[in-house]
Structures are given as structure tokens and as C-alpha cells.
Amino acid sequence: MDTSLVNFAQAIISGILLGGFFALASVGLSLIFGVQRILNVAHGAFIVLAAFVTIQFSLVATPSLHLNPLASLGLDFMLIGGLGVCVYFLLIRRIENSGFEAPLLATFGLSVFLEYIIQSGLGPIPSIDPSHGQGAQAEHQIYSSTSLIVGPLFVQEPELISFLIAIIIIPILHLFLSRTYYGKAIRATAQDWLAAEFSGIDIRKTRLLSFALGSALAGVAGGMFAFTNSVTPLLGDTYLLPIILVVIILGGVGSMIGTLIGGFVVGLLLSFSELFDSSYLFRFGFQPDVGYLITFLVFLIVLMVRPNGLFGKGVVK
Amino acid sequence: MSLSINSLSTSYANLQVLWDVSLHVDKGEVVSLIGANGAGKSTLLKSIMAIIRYRNGSIVFEGQSLKGLYPHQVVARGIAYVPEGRRLFPSMSVEENLRMGAPRKCEDLDSRLDSVFSLFPAVNARKKQSASTLSGGEQQMVAIGRALMTKPRMLLLDELSFGLSPKVFERVLDAIEETNHLGVSILLAEQNSERALEVSKRAYIMENGRISSEGKSQELINDSRVREAYLGIVD
Ligand SMILES: Nc1ncnc2c1ncn2[C@@H]1O[C@H](COP(=O)(O)OP(=O)(O)OP(=O)(O)O)[C@@H](O)[C@H]1O
Numbered sequence: 087m088d089t090s091l092v093n094f095a096q097a098i099i100s101g102i103l104l105g106g107f108f109a110l111a112s113v114g115l116s117l118i119f120g121v122q123r124i125l126n127v128a129h130g131a132f133i134v135l136a137a138f139v140t141i142q143f144s145l146v147a148t149p150s151l152h153l154n155p156l157a158s159l160g161l162d163f164m165l166i167g168g169l170g171v172c173v174y175f176l177l178i179r180r181i182e183n184s185g186f187e188a189p190l191l192a193t194f195g196l197s198v199f200l201e202y203i204i205q206s207g208l209g210p211i212p213s214i215d216p217s218h219g220q221g222a223q224a225e226h227q228i229y230s231s232t233s234l235i236v237g238p239l240f241v242q243e244p245e246l247i248s249f250l251i252a253i254i255i256i257p258i259l260h261l262f263l264s265r266t267y268y269g270k271a272i273r274a275t276a277q278d279w280l281a282a283e284f285s286g287i288d289i290r291k292t293r294l295l296s297f298a299l300g301s302a303l304a305g306v307a308g309g310m311f312a313f314t315n316s317v318t319p320l321l322g323d324t325y326l327l328p329i330i331l332v333v334i335i336l337g338g339v340g341s342m343i344g345t346l347i348g349g350f351v352v353g354l355l356l357s358f359s360e361l362f363d364s365s366y367l368f369r370f371g372f373q374p375d376v377g378y379l380i381t382f383l384v385f386l387i388v389l390m391v392r393p394n395g396l397f398g399k400g401v402v403k
Numbered sequence: 404m405s406l407s408i409n410s411l412s413t414s415y416a417n418l419q420v421l422w423d424v425s426l427h428v429d430k431g432e433v434v435s436l437i438g439a440n441g442a443g444k445s446t447l448l449k450s451i452m453a454i455i456r457y458r459n460g461s462i463v464f465e466g467q468s469l470k471g472l473y474p475h476q477v478v479a480r481g482i483a484y485v486p487e488g489r490r491l492f493p494s495m496s497v498e499e500n501l502r503m504g505a506p507r508k509c510e511d512l513d514s515r516l517d518s519v520f521s522l523f524p525a526v527n528a529r530k531k532q533s534a535s536t537l538s539g540g541e542q543q544m545v546a547i548g549r550a551l552m553t554k555p556r557m558l559l560l561d562e563l564s565f566g567l568s569p570k571v572f573e574r575v576l577d578a579i580e581e582t583n584h585l586g587v588s589i590l591l592a593e594q595n596s597e598r599a600l601e602v603s604k605r606a607y608i609m610e611n612g613r614i615s616s617e618g619k620s621q622e623l624i625n626d627s628r629v630r631e632a633y634l635g636i637v638d
């Protein structure tokens with residue numbers, strides 16, 4: 087195969103896999119935003135916190151208990167889901183009916199708080215896989231990702247795993263929302279919470295459920311994030327949150343399948359933009375990595391044409 | 404007595420809207436609540452449903468106070484509510500809207516659905532359709548159906564006639580009378596409907612947040628002051 091064809095095929099594979107991870111990282115926020123109209127801007131910090139949990143788990147449990155580091159995903163799900171429950175009771179519940187701004191500011195404060203704890207309380211974060219560079223010494227190597235190589239193409243194992251988790255979890259979430267009583271009650275609460283309440287639905291339960299579930303999914307995404315990136319405390323805000331917002335807005339807020347597709351779109355944009363020779367942009371002072379630039383440009387153009395995203399109607403459908 | 408309200412006062416923030424309202428509905432009765440725009444009819448129904456908290460007075464249903472409950476708990480006590488403007492879940496199908504009225508564990512779900520469909524055959528024909536695509540009359544029927552899915556012993560109806568042609572309103576009133584014959588007590592709030600007075604046994608007239616008169620519907624219909632002010636009939 088000639089190189090440009092190989093590069094093209096590789097960009098598709100990497101983009102789809104990366105997109106799966108972005109969808110996984112976004113779907114919890116899409117659920118919370120769609121149901122409660124709460125833009126939880128601490129979602130990125132939740133993911134980084136889970137990544138930190140997975141790294142610590144791997145440092146402790148893998149050598150001494152001989153557990154696969156991937157077992158930490160269950161822990162992430164429960165811990166960050168539990169964090170979601172606490173945040174819901176202590177913070178969100180008191181302000182959720184008071185418009186859009188109060189929850190936005192409150193979760194922004196929460197995000198700063200969590201990042202401060204991660205940064206100063208938990209110290210420098212080692213990397214699970216030393217091939218990511220900074221951090222761990224060789225003796226800290228607890229997980230080395232294997233690459234699956236098919237002819238000229240390759241796939242990183244953790245990327246494949248997070249892709250598989252995304253394409254399993256997101257359709258299940260879609261079925262949960264469209265088929266089960268609690269799923270429908272969550273959608274009813276999203277569409278008209280007062281009507282839900284006088285139809286006999288306990289909206290305190292449905293809101294808690296969606297906030298906890300959305301947070302728990304951030305936990306799973308954070309666990310996978312630790313396997314493919316070297317994690318720094320502020321990555322939630324500088325890298326993840328902007329991409330997550332693009333994904334859920336492109337996919338349509340509250341649409342789970344839309345979020346999956348939005349993830350693929352952004353993943354492909356980022357991986358294809360690496361194919362372009364961007365060195366000339368350097369002369370104008372741009373970073374050589376133009377992926378972000380292209381992604382946000384496409385995002386803005388889509389919003390000009392379709393303000394509710396590619397598939398969205400605004401709330402959980 | 405099914406529902407009894409004593410000296411109820413309700414306020415929005417600092418604005419007092421209901422003043423010393425007392426009203427009762429006996430078991431199996433149809434009672435109408437008549438009043439002009441802004442008289443406070445909706446506020447009274449919302450107070451019963453615990454959508455608005457009230458300061459003074461009491462609301463008692465089947466011998467138990469409803470104070471301090473959440474709306475879904477009032478529903479669980481046996482009161483259902485059809486609000487002004489229907490408030491269906493727009494992105495859900497008709498059937499899903501109805502499903503939301505029933506509790507999570509509902510053994511007789513199918514028979515509840517069947518009784519709504521037999522009351523409103525027009526709804527049965529549209530059960531897979533999204534609620535936002537229904538006509539006003541169909542939406543009203545689904546809103547009543549959703550309320551009936553809770554299997555209430557008392558039904559609160561706010562401005563049923565709104566936006567309905569006289570013919571469809573008649574159809575809806577027939578369904579309400581049919582429901583009443585099955586033993587459900589009815590409180591019907593209407594702005595100025597002679598028809599509401601005709602289907603009810605007793606009625607209350609509300610003015611500026613107070614009950615200004617009450618009595619047998621037949622007597623109120625014949626009262627010239629009521630005819631002029633609320634039925635728009637000048638003798
Ligand atoms: N959310 C609110 N906040 C403040 N005031 C309100 C609110 N809702 C109603 N009011 C006021 O309370 C009074 C009674 O309103 P209510 O809706 O109960 O009247 P109504 O009898 O149902 O009228 P209509 O026939 O127009 O529906 C009105 O003066 C209205 O302006």
C-alpha cells in the first residue's frame with residue numbers, strides 16, 4: 087500500500103477510536119445537561135479525578151494484589167458516581183430550580199476546588215504507561231499498552247478498549263432512556279419537570295439518578311483516560327471540557343446516540359487534521375498542532391447552520 | 404367528605420392571592436369553581452396539588468392533611484390534576500405520556516390503558532404519535548388520560564374548555580361525566596361556562612381570591628347577577 091493510503095486508513099482508525107473515548111467522556115454530561123439543564127462544568131475535573139484514582143489503584147493494587155489495572159474502572163464508576171450523589175445533595179439540589187446561571191457558577195466553583203485538591207493535595211501524578219513520557223520511573227511501570235498491529239496499521243489496546251466500552255454503554259443508555267420506567271421518567275422530567283411531578287413521578291429521584299449516573303460515566307471515562315494520556319491536574323479544563331462541549335452540542339444535547347456520533351466527528355477531525363502539513367501556519371505564530379483550530383472552526387460553522395447541533399432538539403428526547 | 408379546604412390563604416412571594424377560601428367536595432360529587440381571569444382558580448388547584456405552598460388554612464383529603472407533601476405524594480393519595488394548557492411531554496409518544504401517569508410497578512397497566520382508550524377512542528388511534536403533533540382537543544384527552552392513569556379518586560380539572568370547539572368540549576365533558584359515574588369526585592375550574600354549571604351539582608364562585616357565593620348549580624344558573632357576570636347572559 088502506498089503511504090498516503092496507509093496514513094488515510096490510520097487516520098480513520100485512530101479518529102474512530104479517539105471519537106469513542108470522547109463520546110464516553112461526553113455522554114454523562116449530555117445526560118445531565120439534557121435532563122436537568124445543568125451544565126456541570128466540573129465534568130472535566132470529575133474525569134481527571136477518576137484518572138487519578140485509576141493511577142493510584144494501579145500503583146497499589148496491581149503489584150500487591152495482582153489485579154488488572156482495568157479493574158479500577160468499576161471503582162471509578164462507583165467513586166465518581168458517589169461523588170455525584172454528594173454534589174447533588176450538597177449543591178445542585180438547592181439551586182437547580184433557580185435558572186441556568188446559578189448551577190453554572192456553582193459547578194465552576196466546584197471545578198476549581200477539585201482541581202486545587204488534585205493539584206496541591208495529591209501531588210504530581212505519575213503516568214501509568216511510561217511510554218507517555220513524564221512521571222513514572224521504570225520501576226513504576228504497571229501497565230504497558232500493547233499495540234495490535236495489522237499489516238501497516240496499528241491500534242493501541244487501551245484506545246480499543248475505551249472505544250468498545252463507548253459503543254456498548256451508549257446504546258445501553260439509549261435503551262435505558264427509551265424503554266425503562268426510570269429512563270422514561272428521566273426524559274419526562276427533562277421535558278417538563280412540573281408536569282412530571284403532578285403525573286406522580288418523584289423528580290427528586292429521577293434528578294439524583296441522572297446526576298449520579300452521568301457522574302459515574304465520567305468516572306469510567308477518566309479511568310480509560312489514565313491509560314492513554316499522561317494526566318495533569320488541569321487537563322479537565324484545558325483539554326477535555328472544550329472537546330466535550332463540542333461533542334455534545336454537535337451531537338445534540340440529551341441525545342445519547344447523537345453524542346456517540348458527535349464523538350466520532352470530533353475524533354476524525356482531530357486525527358485527520360494531523361495529516362495536513364501545517365508547518366506554514368507556524369510562521370503566523372500558530373502551534374503546529376492545528377487539530378483544535380480545525381475542530382472549533384467546524385464546530386462554529388455547524389452551529390451557524392444548525393443551532394441545535396447535527397441531531398439535537400435541545401433536551402433528552 | 405372527600406376533599407375539604409378550610410380558610411386557605413395562598414401567596415406568591417409577597418402577593419397574597421387567596422383569602423380565607425373554604426370549599427368542600429363530597430365523595431362522588433361534581434363541583435364547579437367559576438371565576439373571571441385572575442380570580443385565583445388555578446392558584447387554588449395548585450395549592451391542593453402542593454405545587455404552591457400555602458401559609459394558613461388546611462387542605463384535607465379523605466380525612467388526612469395534605470400539608471407538607473410533594474405533588475407526586477398528593478397524586479399517590481388519590482388526587483389527579485389536569486392543568487391549564489395540558490402540559491404533555493412533547494417529545495414523548497401518546498402512549499409514553501399515558502405510561503408516565505401510572506406508578507413504576509403497576510400490575511394493571513394494560514387495563515388502565517384500555518380504560519383510557521375506551522373513554523377516548525381518538526387517543527387509541529394516535530398512541531404511537533408524538534404528543535406535540537396532536538390537535539388541541541386530542542392533547543386535552545391525553546392530559547385527562549394521563550391523570551386517569553394514576554387511578555384517582557378525585558380529579559381536578561383546570562380550564563378544560565380552553566381552545567376547544569364546543570363540539571369537542573362536549574365530548575370531553577361526556578368523558579368526565581362517565582368518569583364521575585365510576586365514582587371519581589370532580590372539581591372543575593372554568594372561567595365562564597354555563598356547561599360547567601350544568602354538569603355539576605354544586606358550584607363556588609370566586610372573585611378576587613375569595614369565594615363570593617356558593618350553592619346549587621341550578622340556583623346559580625338562575626341567579627341574574629351570576630348570569631350577567633359569569634355566563635355573559637343579560638336577561
Ligand atoms: N407565579 C405567579 N407569580 C405571581 N403571581 C401569580 C402567579 N401566578 C398567578 N399569579 C397571580 O395570581 C392571581 C390569580 O391567578 P390564577 O392563575 O390563580 O387565576 P385564575 O382564576 O386561574 O385565572 P384564569 O381564568 O385567567 O386562568 C392573578 O392575579 C395572577 O396574576
Ligand SMILES: [Mg+2]
Nearest residue numbers: 444445487562
Ligand atoms: Mg387559571
